[in-house]
Amino acid sequence: MQEHIEDTRRHLLKMVGGGITALAAGTVGTAGAATATGRAVAQPPLGTQWDRIFAQSDKVRHQKITFKNRYDITLAGDLYMPQNASGKLAAIAVSGPFGAVKEQSSGLYAQTMAERGFVTLAFDPSYTGESSGEPRNVASPDISVEDFSAAVDCLGLLPNVDRERIGIIGICGWGGMALSAAAVDKRIKAVVASTMYDMTRVMSQGYNDSMTSQQRAQTLEQLSRQRWKDAEAGKPAYQPPYNTLKGGEAPFLVEYHDYYMTPRGYHARAVNSGNAWTQTTPLPFMNLPILTHIQEISPRPMLLVHGEKAHSRYFSETAYAAAAEPKELLIVPGANHVDLYDQMDKIPFDRLTVFFQKAL
Template sequence: MIRSFKLSSLSTQFKWEMTSIRHSLKKSLGLTSLIIGALTMNQATLADQPLKLSNTWDKTFVQSSKVDHKKVTFKNRYGITLAADLYIPKNTSGKLAAIVVSGPFGAVKEQASGLYAQTMAERGFVTLAFDPSYTGESGGEPRNVASPDINTEDFSAAVDFIGLLPNVDQNRIGVIGICGWGGMALSGTAIDKRIKAVVTSTMYDMTRVMSKGYNDSVTLEERTKTLEQLGQQRWQDAKNGTPAYGPVSLELKGGEPQFVVEYADYYKTPRGFHPRAINSNASWSLTTPLSFMNMPILTYIKEISPRPVLFIHGEKAHSRYFSETAYEAALEPKELLIIPNANHTDLYDRVDIIPFDKMTDFFQKNLK
């Protein structure tokens, strides 16, 4: 069971996320936002300008000699240019099955999603790991904003791109969503019938956790107070002409719950640190929760069927209940795979326990 942490104006589970925010906002509105880590403003290229992509291998994992890699860009339905890494298995011919990958929430394609994409390319799939809108090397202004609608669209835009490649079979496209982008992947699969199979790994439903707190512990009174505070923050942002950000996230002070320590062990150490990742080096805008708090993204999860879904989660993960309840809500064909002794972030990069063999079998069976 997840430990409980008291905080006067919010659900117990959010103390670690709110402490740094409260210090920076006391002088203005005293806002206590739901699941936003805290962050520095990191302005980048505007959506209508050419993206400036890194030409060096700056991933958190070693480049494979078994696949060809290149940077690509494409636009989503809202006109935002997305940056992605395309991985193509070497010594292949004909049209191949393809997989689109993204996540975790606040990460970049140089981290877990790229590792998943490169590994699945080694196993014979054309893969694409992309940065969601407003983050990483992708376009969108202001920076460090998330949206359950736009980020679901990002998956479909990635399907648009990969499905038009000459070496990809449009009828054999799957999706992998990691952490918070696992929920987006499920949402995207429900609405986009071109996606033939979906895998989620260590999945978060971001609309659920932002609107209800961990383990659905937020009361109506707490939710109302948070929305009132977010409304006041909008006044401040409108007056200033720019969103408010706080201090850099995951700067531990001591006393944080274990799962926060685990996040920091990935994002803030050489294991997974990347300068463009929000969770490593910046923060979401303080009003980011607004669009998540009124839009449950898994409303239509049943409509993924008859296409198959595989949920993967760690036995010791604080977030395990997200996959379990989503699995219960989904229709067959479905499978829930629990990885013994694994915590939430173990499934970001622990290649010895990430079930790549299982994912390979799943996609080979269902993308044919």
């Protein structure tokens, strides 16, 4: 148990500390999308082949789509529409997990909800996947929240969407982004956060809020000085590749590997599939809590979904306690964190459908 606790702490410090050892050694930070110096290269134009990790449904129509956020970053998305639908429909924007792409879990959620009668949009966050933004694989909580609102902009301009009936789904780290977006953007009429992480909380306080003040100060010192190194180099350094195992890791790290690094969920463009974030990505997350105004989602409804056995369950439980009615916390029996990425027998799509039908 103590080994797993220490392993978890090291995982977090890797997440927020920037992989200093690998940086000093000049290690390539991303796999398959990097130069010899570790700088990720720009992504290619939108692909046309079906490269999702799930099978294509014959119950929906699919098309690629691009739209811009208010920072003028072009976001790439997959639009799913029910076959033979008519009139103006309710719509749902979907993104997540943090470090994933639209061809993974968010696309599965989007396609499934489109089968159930909604226009849905799964999109790649800024600086990742097929979306634009340089440098590659960098994140900011402000921009991530903005990306959800930009997706709402996009859906509301579609001729077959009722712009007064738009909801959002955030998965894992994007569950927290979804709640933050719903708090600030009153056009969002309902929000679901599935297997949620609050990325600002975990980066600033550690898993289960275990980071000491000394560890936090040390990490910020490290990241602050990394900025000078990046400025001198004229480009960002990257962290070590994500979700590679050496043996003996905590069970939840094995679960991540089993999704992102095997045929079950691997996608070459995903940060989590052996690629990496920039070293200094954690800086704004350590300074900008995203759920400060969660009560302001009310009176619009919120549904939090989490696995009974998920290591991250406490994020949803504390968010639920802080939120105002109407709210619901649904605990899925026997499910771990990653099960809610893609396990169709555990993701409560029937409950999500009823929730959005009633709310939208």
